[in-house]
Structure formats: C-alpha cells, structure tokens
Amino acid sequence: MGLVVYNTMSRRKEPFQPRDEGKVSMYVCGPTVYNYIHIGNARAYLVFDIVRRYLAFKGYEVEYVQNFTDIDDKIINRADQEGKTPAEVASLYEEAFLEDMESLNIRPPTIMPRATETIPDMIEIIEGLVSKGYAYASEGDVYFSVAKFKDYGKLSGRSPDELNEVGRVEASGLKRNPMDFALWKASKPGEPSWDSPWGPGRPAWHIECSAMSLKYLGMGFDIHGGGQDLIFPHHENEIAQSEVFTGERPFVRYWMHNGFVNIMEEKMSKSLGNIILIRDIITRYPPDVVRMLVLQTHYRTSIDFGPDALDESQRAYERIENCVFGLEGLLANITSKVAPVRTEREIALIDFFFDAERRFEEAMDDDFNTARAIGVIFELVKELNTFVDEQQILQSPGGPIVANQGMDLLLKLCRILGLLEPAAAECEETAAEWEEDHIPSPDVLIDLLLEVRTLARSKGEWQTADLIRSRLHDLGVRIDDLREGVRWKFT
C-alpha cells in the first residue's frame, strides 16, 4: 500500500510519485505580512507541517519552500495607518509570524524566501511573458492576457468565457480584458518601487509565488499547497504564468488545498473581522491542543470553530497524556530488562501493537487521513490503559517490558503527527543549571512536599494532605494517588 494524494487538478486521489525518487519538493503559499495570523491561517501551516512530517517519516527527503509576501497593497495600507514604512510593517509581522509558527511547534520550512528578494526573477518572467505575447504593458502596469492561455481555468473548473460574463470583475481601463490579471504594478509616488523595463513599480501578488517556487524547486515540482480560497484566482494564475513562461507543463504535480476554519458557520477571515489570533489562543492552550484540533478533522473538510472546540480537543489530548503518565508510572518500577516468558494476554497485546501501527500508516497513506490515524491512536490508548490497570493488580514479570513497547509505539505515532514531542532541550539545561548553582531544583522540592504529604496521609491527616495537593495544583503540579504510590507532573 502506497501513499495516495488528492489532487485538486484531477479532483481525485492519485498514487503519489514524486518527480525525483526519494525526494519531495513542496511549496506552500506563505503569509502576506501585514497582520498577526489567526487560527484559520494556522490550520494551513499545521496541515502542511503534518504532510511534511509524514513524508519525512515515509523516508522522503523533503524540500519545503514557503514564501513571505513582504510587498503588497495591504502592507502599504497598513503602513499608512500606523505611520510606518512598508518595510517596517513587513519586518514586524514577519517576526511575529515566525514566533507564532514556533509557538505551534511547526517545523521551519527548508527555505523561506522573501518576495522583495526575488524581484529580478519576477521581472525576468514578466519579460518572458511579454515577449511571448501573453502579457502587455499598460501605463506602467503589466497584465497577463488570460484569453491567450487556452488551459486557463483547468484547476478551478472555470472557463474564460464564463468568467467574462461575470460582471463583478472590475473593468479597469488599463486592462484589455476584465479578467486579465496584473503582473506588475506602477508605483504611486511615495510607494516602494523597483526599477523595471516598464518603469518604477512593484510585483503583483501572483507572480511572486511563480518566481519563488520556480527559483527554488524548478518546473514540475511535487506538491503545491494552500487554502481552498487560493485555487482561484491565485493558483490558476500561477499555472498560467509558469506554464507559459517555461513552455513546459505541468507546473505542479499535486495540488493540495486545505479546508477552512469557520466560526459560527461562517468563514473566518480578516475582512469579516471574526478572527481569533494564534497569539491569543496560545496563551490559553498548549500547542498540541491546537494541533489536535486540526488533526481530528480531515484536512479537506472545514472545521467549525465553536466556543468549545479547543476545550474538547484539550480533553482529548489529555487522554493521550494521561496514558503516557500511567505508563511512566508502571515503568518506574521496572526491575529487569531480561524478557521473561510472556503471558497470552501480553502476546495478544503485542499483536495489537503491530496491527495498530499498520492501520495508522494505512490511514495516513490514504490522503493524510489524520482523523482516522488519531482514531487508531485512541484505540491504542485504550488498550494500554486497560493493560496498566491490569498490571497494577497482576504485576506480571513481562508487563513492564510490554508496556514499554506500547509506550514506544504510542510516542512514535504521536510524533509522526508532531504531537508529544520531547520537551525542548532547555528543560534539561535548566535542571543542570540548578545543580550547578547548588540550588535545589523544583523536582527535588516537589518530591519533598509529597513525602510530607504521604506521611500526613498515613496518619489520616487529610486536611494537610489536601492542602498540599490543592496548593501544588494551583502552581501547575498535578498529583495522582495510585495503589503503588503518588505520581506527579507539571500541567
């Protein structure tokens, strides 16, 4: 069973075969840096982060390019409002974007080019299009002549004729045809501008992605991703520009588009003003919870982001965490590494592990069906929890070893999706620093408190015991009393 990917171009799932064996080249439309990103934007970057991680898990070497659109009308407007230069605005929100990505534990793309650093490449493409007769200059602007490109509309399922009938397209005097789109825009006085054969100006939006993807990945790269709202006109225009300029096709082998995040059954978008910023979410929820929200729904289905959505995801996520917590408790008592004879129950459980891993990969191979994959993870969680419960009574010699195997699998599957990644190295560093400075670490102090609490409990001094528990809880330390003792963790 190999990986199949839904291709927007063919509107069906296709076996995935990259251009170069063992390598995957992917491009995802990055942000226009004029504002903080919201949960809807973040979904796209999470989805393609998961795609990228899974491809890496499958053994592909992944080259992942994501651009910054750092020159655009919206940036200029924003700059005017805030009394800053466009470059300042772009730089500010680019920084914020990177922070947001990091806070969501999204792996950085391999290359993140900026539009303003790719302008010579854009001019070269535009010149090529003009010389081939597919683009024309008009008072300092340059437009692509859509009617000349026969394949126009093949991605979005539209024909140029239909588009012509739509009266909503602005009929600009500079365009020969209402649906022609800009490649280059003449700058107004005071606006950022670059010299070009058509006078000072700046690139239009669509040309950026063609230039940057072609520059770093070349024609016919594997995956081009983005939100469904980019299908038309953005990606349609990219195809037109790129295929005409290079004279080759296809521009892209697999087009992938993620569904939206809706709020109150309505699309979340900056223009509607119903946005929820990542920076606000992340102060209230751990990054894995946001990721869980995205994982629980197939990437092409829209997510309705209700007021309880994140809370539900949090509970679900905690179920996995609790399972690991329980396993760790069991494994703390591990004495021998020698594999003893396994019970029938343990052999059956190991069979279940293999089966779960197989079903997980099958789900992900089916167009990155994370919802199904998460389902498999929860089935595994249930089996492991049951086993841990049993072990608290049975304490069979092979138990911890099988449990350890189960935990390895659970962590492996979660980490493929970007969940439960090992705590950053900084935690260990901190612990080492404590020791170096001869200051007792929090861990040691908590253990001490729990010792006192255990003593209090043994004497039936419940008030003292409960005070310690509730005060620690307020400080973010969770305590569970189990048969074999107390366990704790930071929440």
Next chain:
RNA sequence: GGCGGCGUGGCCAAGUGGUAAGGCAAAGGUCUGCAAAACCUUGAUCACCGGUUCAAAUCCGGUCGCCGCCUCCA
C-alpha cells in the same frame, strides 16, 4: 447564474457497496479517605423520496437545507 463541497448518535468526526472507528458530553457501576485518572456498562436504521443491487450511509435520479469560491483572503 457558474463551479465545488457538505447534511452520520446531545456535540465533533471517520467510514464511500456487505448490517456504523474514534473523541467530547451525559447516566450508572468498579476503584478510592476525598480528588484526579483509568476501566466496565448504556445510545444512531447515517436529511428526505424514488431507483439499481442478493446487499447502500456508501452507486444513480430527484427534493429540501447549509457552506465555500467566482473580489484581498489559509
């Protein structure tokens, strides 16, 4: 108007020909000083109508309802 998608238990959500994964919530139970966690038990004829088939949530036709794109937008 054109293109696309959706309608599955209280909520979210997989499943696209063989009698419905999973999560959240709820109720009862086990465990427990209490709490937390965990485990067990309880629930859907898959919007509606008609058709194809031995067999349909799943295919075909129709009806109703919702959403997105067609303008910047993930």
